[in-house]
Amino acid sequence: MKQELAKFFDVPPEGYSSIELMLTEEEITLIEYMQDKKYTYEELLVLIQPRFDLDPKEFISQAYKRGVINKERRNDSIVYKSASLYTRLAYFAQYESDLWKSIAPKEREDLDRWYVKKYAEGAIPRLKEIENGSTNLIENAFFYTLDETLNLIDELKEEMYIVPCNCKSVALNCDKPKNVCILFEKDINSEWDRGWGEPISKEKAKEIVTMANKKGLMHTSESEKAICNCDGCCCYPIRASKMIGTQGIWPKKRYNILWEQDRCISCGICAKVCNFNAFNKEGAMISFEKEKCWGCTICKEHCPVSAITLIKLDK
Numbered sequence: 001m002k003q004e005l006a007k008f009f010d011v012p013p014e015g016y017s018s019i020e021l022m023l024t025e026e027e028i029t030l031i032e033y034m035q036d037k038k039y040t041y042e043e044l045l046v047l048i049q050p051r052f053d054l055d056p057k058e059f060i061s062q063a064y065k066r067g068v069i070n071k072e073r074r075n076d077s078i079v080y081k082s083a084s085l086y087t088r089l090a091y092f093a094q095y096e097s098d099l100w101k102s103i104a105p106k107e108r109e110d111l112d113r114w115y116v117k118k119y120a121e122g123a124i125p126r127l128k129e130i131e132n133g134s135t136n137l138i139e140n141a142f143f144y145t146l147d148e149t150l151n152l153i154d155e156l157k158e159e160m161y162i163v164p165c166n167c168k169s170v171a172l173n174c175d176k177p178k179n180v181c182i183l184f185e186k187d188i189n190s191e192w193d194r195g196w197g198e199p200i201s202k203e204k205a206k207e208i209v210t211m212a213n214k215k216g217l218m219h220t221s222e223s224e225k226a227i228c229n230c231d232g233c234c235c236y237p238i239r240a241s242k243m244i245g246t247q248g249i250w251p252k253k254r255y256n257i258l259w260e261q262d263r264c265i266s267c268g269i270c271a272k273v274c275n276f277n278a279f280n281k282e283g284a285m286i287s288f289e290k291e292k293c294w295g296c297t298i299c300k301e302h303c304p305v306s307a308i309t310l311i312k313l314d315k
Ligand code: SF4
Pocket: 140, 165, 166, 167, 168, 180, 181, 227, 228, 229, 230, 231, 234, 235, 236, 237
């Protein structure tokens, strides 16, 4: 692994052995040439043209699509710079999943641990800003009930598109449905702007959310960029939140659970569906530990006898 690549593509030791699977030879050379400088499209063409025996426009378009380079706004124009392994890994796992799965499990697990740590580090200052009164919303800001998610879809003005969930694609910790990430952000560096995603109708979006709910996935959104259908074992926002101790804050808890024990038939579904072990089943005994509940609301949807109800919090 060349030092320039490690430095300018922010490759941690965990990624040294697999980086050459994630980048083409030409992409590695491009990163080494670009270093940490920014280039206009024309400057990038001049950099690429004499060096590579390939169509430079197509090369730039593919490098951007694959998360190898990023765009940045400079005044009214766009400049390009090297992305990082952090960006590239998600696209690699989402769209070249066979190659990602071909990497030895231990190396994948090490990269997964690095990824969630990096994600958590990036979230801390943004959460601090929110705590200090910023109105910027972090992704996956709130847990949403199924009805709220369906209403959000009805109210959305933006066109929606579907992409494979990058958390489940990278972490590979479960076999829950992956094609459940509904996005509506189309700005630079979004999946849409890079050339990914399939447009979906409101009806299709509702179908996906309802299916995800049946499979026990939790709905989260900040209502500005995405509607996510998350699990507890892969989802980086939830794992990062666990890591930095922001249960109840991110994603924000908006409901308490009221468990009516006398209605409960001890089926144990809530214990299976809860990602945080708030409900437990031992033999025929069901128990509920309020302090472990993140307020995701998914257990309520799955209880066959309505022994679980939601109490809206004033926040
Ligand atoms: S936040 Fe949720 S739906 Fe979105 S990519 Fe992660 S697990 Fe998937």
